[in-house]
Amino acid sequence: MLKGFTFDLDGVITDTANYHFAAWKKMAHDELGIDLPDSMNDKLKGISRMDSLDIILKFGHKENDYTQAQKEQFATDKNNLYLDSLKNMSAKDILPGVKPFLDSIKQAGYPMSLASASKNAPTILNKLGLTDYFDAIVDPATLKHGKPNPEIYQKAAEAIHEPDYDCVGLEDAAAGIQAINAADQFSVGIGDKDVLSKADLIFPSTADLSLTKIEEAYKQARP
Ligand code: G6P
Numbered sequence: 001m002l003k004g005f006t007f008d009l010d011g012v013i014t015d016t017a018n019y020h021f022a023a024w025k026k027m028a029h030d031e032l033g034i035d036l037p038d039s040m041n042d043k044l045k046g047i048s049r050m051d052s053l054d055i056i057l058k059f060g061h062k063e064n065d066y067t068q069a070q071k072e073q074f075a076t077d078k079n080n081l082y083l084d085s086l087k088n089m090s091a092k093d094i095l096p097g098v099k100p101f102l103d104s105i106k107q108a109g110y111p112m113s114l115a116s117a118s119k120n121a122p123t124i125l126n127k128l129g130l131t132d133y134f135d136a137i138v139d140p141a142t143l144k145h146g147k148p149n150p151e152i153y154q155k156a157a158e159a160i161h162e163p164d165y166d167c168v169g170l171e172d173a174a175a176g177i178q179a180i181n182a183a184d185q186f187s188v189g190i191g192d193k194d195v196l197s198k199a200d201l202i203f204p205s206t207a208d209l210s211l212t213k214i215e216e217a218y219k220q221a222r223p
């Protein structure tokens, strides 16, 4: 029986994916001499800060060129660029359809938790004025593995005291859908059906999100 919701943040609640990518692109160009093609954006969605840096260094054939301390500095520089782009973030930056969707979940009485790989997630929820909707936020610093490993979604279900099988997870990234499926939660993808082909249910955009449609699809798949 459907009992709770686990949420990704970036690309599901607010459109920060492009800010993340713009920050990586600038840092990689200026500090590493690596030019990232736009096709890289999808590959970095849902991937933790240090794992993203490793992917970028590998892409530029520079994976053995830097010490751990240098890598940490690159990641910090990227994060500072990213935080700069969030300066004016407010409730206006909540993706279309998300607020009414969260309201319908709240009204129906389902608990919600956040399964974002972002260490900036609490700051962002605050800026958007959405902190109070969430019963729990998984701290990504406590994780052993990043998405597509199921750990973050398992912790998100645990945090609302519901079994994985009874939870619905929402994601915009292929790595995230893989993580939800591996946790044995019901996966809802938001975005391109080719990128998210492994999802149990797909909405083309957040504006299409519907609690009723999710409840129906869940009931059919997990009677
Ligand atoms: C999300 C985003 C990724 C980002 C990761 C870590 O999963 O989709 O692009 O790298 O969070 O974010 P952080 O804010 O901690 O650097």
Ligand code: MG
Residues within 6 Å of the ligand: 008, 009, 010, 011, 012, 045, 046, 171, 172, 173, 176
């Ligand atoms: Mg995402």
